[in-house]
Amino acid sequence: RIAYVNGRYVAHADAAVHIEDRGYQFADGVYEVCEVARGFIVDMPRHLARLNRSLTELSIAWPVTRGVLPLILREVVNRNHVANGLVYVQVTRGVAIRDFVFPSADTKSSLVVTARKADPAAGAKRAETGIAVITVPENRWDRVDIKSVGLLPNVLAKQKAKEAGAQEAWFVDGDGTVKEGGSSNAWIVTRDGVLVTRPAEHGILRGITRTTMFEVAASLGLKIEERGFSVAEAKAAREAFISSATTIAMPVVAIDGDPVANGHPGSVTLSLRQAFFDIAEKSPA
């Protein structure tokens, strides 16, 4: 495997950043994960636009000119012969003697790009049975709209899910509404067939898959309501699912051990999943 690190393509096994990289010391960095499907980097312009937003919010400089990054992503995907899988991009504030405040303006931000293969049949198989989620109290900072590499609450929540035999953890607000998953957005389908997901203006990451799902839903003639929903509403819903670049639309069949509807993947979710790739390949920046 080949990785890109700060201007060089190197063997993945030898790829390294400096021990005083601020990503390592302070989680002072941001990232993106793009799905690669049939050789196509899904929704790349939207991922790069979100990366730009994350960098801007944190005043981290672009490590390369913006127009070059798509070429690097493509090159890493090609060099690793990834037809189906993912490409990972990470930008940190760079290497400097450890100090909380920003380093001098001439410090270069660090760029790492990796790619790996995934079996597309595995996702399809998972979607046939669906996943279980647990709920956990929201304990993250209030800037989760920034796709920061500071993911410790997400790590702990997803580990707790795993130990409970589940595949995702949903962060729940003090008022009982579902925010999002540890690495995905949360959705339900009401008894009337309306999709419901929390507004992305505040308190969650605006998922790229979530954004594209609006177009997919429109193409299927489905309505979306952006509003909060409670755990109880989700359990009683017709369907529930998560969205992310790596899972697309994945049915949720159990929440905290209770079945969602009849405990089987829902047809709306599966049709969204089916229709997703056709739309994503055509979607503009």
Ligand code: PMP
């Ligand atoms: N929320 C969180 C907290 C995430 O980590 C992710 C995955 N990056 C998402 C939502 C889904 O975002 P996307 O559709 O862009 O993968």
